[in-house]
Amino acid sequence: MSLYRIRLFWAVTFFIVSSSIAAVENDPFGTRSALNLPITPSLINYKQPIVETNKEVEQSPVETIDYSDNITSDVFGANLFTGAFAREGATQFNPDYLVSVGDNIQIRLWGAFEFDLVVQVDPKGNIFLPHAGPIQLLGVRNQDIQKIVDKAVDKVFRSNVYSYASLAAAQPVRVFVSGFVNRPGLYSGTSMDSLLHYLDQAGGIDTDRGSFLSIKVKRGESIRTTINLYRFLLKGEIPQIQLADGDVIFVEPRQFTVKVSGLTNNAKRFEFKLSSHTVSDLMKVAKPLPEATHVRIVRNTGKLRNIEYHPLNQASEITLINGDELEYTSDKKLGTITVRVEGETIGVQEYVLPYGARIGSLLKQVEYTERADSKSIQLFRLSVKDRQKHMLQTTIERLETSILTVRSGTAEESVLRKNESELMMQWIERAKNIEPSGQVVLTGADDVNELLLENGDIIKIPSIDNLVFISGEVLFPTAVALDTSKDVDDYIEFAGGYSQNADTSRIIIAHRDGRFEDTEESSGLFSSDIVILPGDEILVLPDVDPKYRQLFKELFTMFYQLALGVGVIMR
Numbered sequence: 001m002s003l004y005r006i007r008l009f010w011a012v013t014f015f016i017v018s019s020s021i022a023a024v025e026n027d028p029f030g031t032r033s034a035l036n037l038p039i040t041p042s043l044i045n046y047k048q049p050i051v052e053t054n055k056e057v058e059q060s061p062v063e064t065i066d067y068s069d070n071i072t073s074d075v076f077g078a079n080l081f082t083g084a085f086a087r088e089g090a091t092q093f094n095p096d097y098l099v100s101v102g103d104n105i106q107i108r109l110w111g112a113f114e115f116d117l118v119v120q121v122d123p124k125g126n127i128f129l130p131h132a133g134p135i136q137l138l139g140v141r142n143q144d145i146q147k148i149v150d151k152a153v154d155k156v157f158r159s160n161v162y163s164y165a166s167l168a169a170a171q172p173v174r175v176f177v178s179g180f181v182n183r184p185g186l187y188s189g190t191s192m193d194s195l196l197h198y199l200d201q202a203g204g205i206d207t208d209r210g211s212f213l214s215i216k217v218k219r220g221e222s223i224r225t226t227i228n229l230y231r232f233l234l235k236g237e238i239p240q241i242q243l244a245d246g247d248v249i250f251v252e253p254r255q256f257t258v259k260v261s262g263l264t265n266n267a268k269r270f271e272f273k274l275s276s277h278t279v280s281d282l283m284k285v286a287k288p289l290p291e292a293t294h295v296r297i298v299r300n301t302g303k304l305r306n307i308e309y310h311p312l313n314q315a316s317e318i319t320l321i322n323g324d325e326l327e328y329t330s331d332k333k334l335g336t337i338t339v340r341v342e343g344e345t346i347g348v349q350e351y352v353l354p355y356g357a358r359i360g361s362l363l364k365q366v367e368y369t370e371r372a373d374s375k376s377i378q379l380f381r382l383s384v385k386d387r388q389k390h391m392l393q394t395t396i397e398r399l400e401t402s403i404l405t406v407r408s409g410t411a412e413e414s415v416l417r418k419n420e421s422e423l424m425m426q427w428i429e430r431a432k433n434i435e436p437s438g439q440v441v442l443t444g445a446d447d448v449n450e451l452l453l454e455n456g457d458i459i460k461i462p463s464i465d466n467l468v469f470i471s472g473e474v475l476f477p478t479a480v481a482l483d484t485s486k487d488v489d490d491y492i493e494f495a496g497g498y499s500q501n502a503d504t505s506r507i508i509i510a511h512r513d514g515r516f517e518d519t520e521e522s523s524g525l526f527s528s529d530i531v532i533l534p535g536d537e538i539l540v541l542p543d544v545d546p547k548y549r550q551l552f553k554e555l556f557t558m559f560y561q562l563a564l565g566v567g568v569i570m571r
Contacts, residue, residue: 065083065086065182065183065203067081067082067083067203067204069207070082070204070207073207074259074267074268074269075207075212075268075269075271076212076230076233076266076268076269076270076271076285077205077212077229077230077233078204078205078207080196080204080229080232080233081196081199081200081203081204081205082200082204083200084200085194085196085197085199085200086197086200086201095141095142095143096141096142096143096240097141097142097167097170097191097192097240097242098139098140098141098142098242099121099125099137099138099139099140099141099142099145099167100121100138100170100171100191100242100244101121101122101123101125101138101171102120102121102171102172103120103121103137103167103170103171103191104118104119104120104121104167104168105118105119105120105121105127105137105145105165105166105167105168106118106164106165106166106167106168107119107127107129107149107163107164107165108163108164108165109129109153109161109162109163109164110161110162111160111161111162112157112159112160112161113131113157113161115129115130118168121137121138124138125137125138125139126138129149129152129153131156131157132152132153132155132156135148135149135152136148142167145165145166145167146163146164146165146166148165149163149165150163150165170190170191170192170193171190171191171244171245172188172189172190172245173188173189173190173191173243173244173245173246173247174186174187174188174189174245174246175187175189175198175243175245175246175247175248175249176246176247176248176249177198177199177201177202177248177249177251178248178249178250178251179210179249179250179251179252179253180205180206180209180210180211180251180252180253180254181199181202181203181204181205181206181210181251182202182203182204182205182206183201183202183203184202185202187201187202189201189243191242191243191244192242193243194238194240194241195215195217195227195238195241195243195249196238198243198249199215199249199251205251206251208254209253209254210251210252210253210254211251211252211253211254211255211271212228212229212230212233212254212271213228213229213230213255213271213272213273214226214228214251214252214255214273215227215228215229215249215250215251215252216249216250216252217241217243217247217248217249217250218247218248218249218250219244219246219247219248224241224247225239225241227239227241230271230285234285254271255271255272255273256271256272256321256322256323257269257270257271257272257322257323258270258272258282258320258322258323258324258325258326259324259325259326260282260286260326260327260328261325261326261327261328262288262292262296262326262327262328262329263288263289263291263292263328263329263330264286264287264288264289264292264328265286265287265288265289266285266286266287267286268286270282270285270286272320276319277319277320278316278317278318278319278320279295279297279315279316279317279318279320279326280316280317281320282320282326283316286326286328288312288328289328291330292312292328292329292330293311293312293329293330293331293332294309294310294311294312294328294329294330294331295309295310295312295315295326295327295328295329296308296309296326296327296329297309297310297315297318297324297325297326298324298325298326298327299321299323299324300323300324300325301321301323311331312328333355334355334455335354335355336352336353336354336355337352337353337354337355337357337453337454337455337456337457338350338351338352338353338455338456339351339353339357339362339453339455339456339457339458339459340457340458340459341362341366341458341459341460341461342458342459342460342461343372343460343461343462343463344368344369344371344372344373344461344462344463345366345367345368345369345372345461346367346368346369347367348365351365353453356452357452357453358449358450358451358452358453359379359448359449359450359451359452359453359459360448360449360450360451361449362453362459363377363449363459366461368461369463371463371464372461372462372463372464373461373462373463373464373512373534373535374461376462376512376513376533376534376535377442377459377460377461377462377513378439378442378459378460378461378462378512378513378514379439379440379442379451379457379458379459379460380437380438380439380440380457380458380459380460381438381440381454381456381457381458382438382454382456382457383438383454384438384439384440385435385436385437385438386438388436388437388438389435389436392431392434392436396428396431396432399424399428400425400428403421403424403425403428439514440514441513441514441515442513442514443511443513443514443515462512462535464534465534465535466481466482466534467479467480467481467482467534467535468480468481468482468491468532468534468535468536468537468538469536469537469538470491470492470494470495470537470538470540471537471538471539471540472502472508472538472539472540472541472542473498473499473501473502473503473540473541473542473543474492474495474496474497474498474499474502474540475495475496475497475498475499476495476496477495478494478495480494480495482532482533482534484532486532487530487532488507488509488519488530488532488538491532491538492507492538492540498540499540501542501543502540502541502542502543503540503541503542503543504540504543505519506518506519506540506541507519507538507539507540507541508538508539508541509530509532509536509537509538509539510536510537510538510539511533511535511536512533512534512535512536517530
């Protein structure tokens, strides 16, 4: 036998033996043969490199976008784009999603045959499974993937093999966002991401020029769909659009707008298409409040600015013009008002009175208790409270401006003013939380009984307690029984005298009826000029140390004057 034949014999022998051993190892009991199933290496545990299912789609570098203009804009729908849609991609199950080339499909087989792999849809629209071969999934709905895979597996394996199939990741795409958006460009995502995801990445719609009613999705020269975001904002409806690589989202120019204000749930600037729209059409989106009875229409046409005023029931068919401004108002008179009486009274506390009622007519109906102090009646009014609060806010803003703009000539002076500023800012933060009482001072009026009442007024009848309260910069703030023979100095001595921080020249007397007296403005010695009444409060103000706070003494004074003027005592 030649050397060549010997070598060939041993090669063939080795191949046969190796194959037999492999077959025995994978089917040691012959069960595969009995089932007429093919014997393959790796039959029992089929392993391949696993495609990561949670790998994020590669994104373009994200630049920081300022969404503040969208949040503060008066355009209806502008606050839709604040970055929330841009941060999160679409992860929801869309049953109607059509499988595309490049999509990843999670396939699991178990039982007599094991297989676990994320396979990708190839350019022909197929995925490949061992023994089953190629399976066509291109254009198949997401909800039908399982059925098709089951059918393909059942053709190969007669029994005891089970399958699971699911869309693991949609195809990564890059979509153009163009038109009237804040940041036109090419943005990354997946084919399952919503239109809002890409618009948000582009900074949202340009509120001055862009349209919320006409957003087109283009593929090549064809328009796939046109989206109206008002349907999403008002009804929560938005179509599920499957985007492809190279699609264009185009925001068209804004058409005409109407501004709405007044008694309405949506005081915004609304957009309408270039067609005839009426006030009734606007009401569907503006949603005026039930108390609105009339609408004021400002026409900004040409060089003229015309104003129209119509009852709502007569204005529904009025045609709107681009640039109109509508204000919903309540034009009806109050027939009755309600006034509450609290304190030392007997019987009814809530009174329904005709519009234009006066305080004298009400007090005639009030029955007092034995402890009532009818000479110190207090009136609290909502409109006065609002005005007082506005005054307080204005003064606080003025104080802040004065503190922040003061200049220093030297380093020592700079340190001094820094300490003073920190102290003042603490007072300002405290003042911001002050709620004015809204008290109306009745003492001194020509005829209190003729004072007109307003809806929501509160009248308090205090009790006679014959107490005088001493607070502020005294050693022991307390309450002392009224003694008509005593003056202000005597009452301060009852409270232990002045503290170290007291300004002995500035003492405020807060009377129960809402009046305030500043002892500095009294002639002569204040201790003998001021009459202390039952229920009064003596407030000793802190001293402003000229060594440390001289520059801000006027600011402190203004601050206290304001607090006292609105009927609030700083403690």
